[in-house]
Amino acid sequence: DTAVSQTPKYLVTQMGNDKSIKCEQNLGHDTMYWYKQDSKKFLKIMFSYNNKELIINETVPNRFSPKSPDKAHLNLHINSLELGDSAVYFCASSQATEQFFGPGTRLTVL
Amino acid sequence: DQQVKQNSPSLSVQEGRISILNCDYTNSMFDYFLWYKKYPAEGPTFLISISSIKDKNEDGRFTVFLNKSAKHLSLHIVPSQPGDSAVYFCAPVGGATNKLIFGTGTLLAVQP
Numbered sequence: 060d061t062a063v064s065q066t067p068k069y070l071v072t073q074m075g076n077d078k079s080i081k082c083e084q085n086l087g088h089d090t091m092y093w094y095k096q097d098s099k100k101f102l103k104i105m106f107s108y109n110n111k112e113l114i115i116n117e118t119v120p121n122r123f124s125p126k127s128p129d130k131a132h133l134n135l136h137i138n139s140l141e142l143g144d145s146a147v148y149f150c151a152s153s154q155a156t157e158q159f160f161g162p163g164t165r166l167t168v169l
Numbered sequence: 170d171q172q173v174k175q176n177s178p179s180l181s182v183q184e185g186r187i188s189i190l191n192c193d194y195t196n197s198m199f200d201y202f203l204w205y206k207k208y209p210a211e212g213p214t215f216l217i218s219i220s221s222i223k224d225k226n227e228d229g230r231f232t233v234f235l236n237k238s239a240k241h242l243s244l245h246i247v248p249s250q251p252g253d254s255a256v257y258f259c260a261p262v263g264g265a266t267n268k269l270i271f272g273t274g275t276l277l278a279v280q281p
Contacts, residue, residue: 063212090267092268094271100256100273100274101271101273102213102258102271102274103271104268104269104270107266107267107268114266115266115268149212149213151212153267156201156203156218156262156267157203157215157218158215158267158269159215160205160212160213160214161212162210162211162212163210163211163212
């Protein structure tokens with residue numbers, strides 16, 4: 060009965076590859092988010108979707124493309140991976156102000 | 170241009186004592202503030218929040234204080250327990266999109 064789930068939990072890949080991270084929430088929330096936690100442990104918003112519509116798009120390289128097939132899912136696709144993309148990526152969802160986070164996906168680019 | 174700062178990267182407290190975690194922000198437009206707790210290899214979990222119309226909110230062992238004029242808030246945990254050992258993030262809500270702007274985090278270690 061996990062509320063916000065992400066797959067995979069760990070992802071190790073080579074520079075230049077394309078990869079996707081999936082996120083699903085079973086809370087019935089309308090809004091979903093992607094956050095990045097970098098090597099300095101700063102947690103920053105990347106994207107937010109409300110009812111499948113993009114509402115937040117921070118200054119993220121366009122190699123990152125979120126896709127929301129329905130309001131329970133928000134996937135993150137990353138093209139041409141670079142070393143600096145190595146981080147922990149967290150998905151979250153909310154109905155009001157409080158956001159519920161997934162367990163994170165640790166991406167390592169070699 | 171970090172808008173939210175938690176100036177103590179770490180804090181060590183004895184079990185049973187009070188833990189005080191501080192947070193300073195620069196944007197006077199923030200009107201709602203959340204605290205999150207994060208264990209290693211897990212996502213942040215919501216702890217407590219406060220609206221700018223209040224100066225205090227209490228939930229069990231956790232109390233958050235807000236000083237709007239000083240743009241400062243603090244989280245008090247009393248009595249502290251070893252299970253409270255985690256990283257604590259202050260997160261004001263920024264703007265109409267409800268995005269959270271996370272602070273730099275404070276690692277709390279509660280010693281038995």
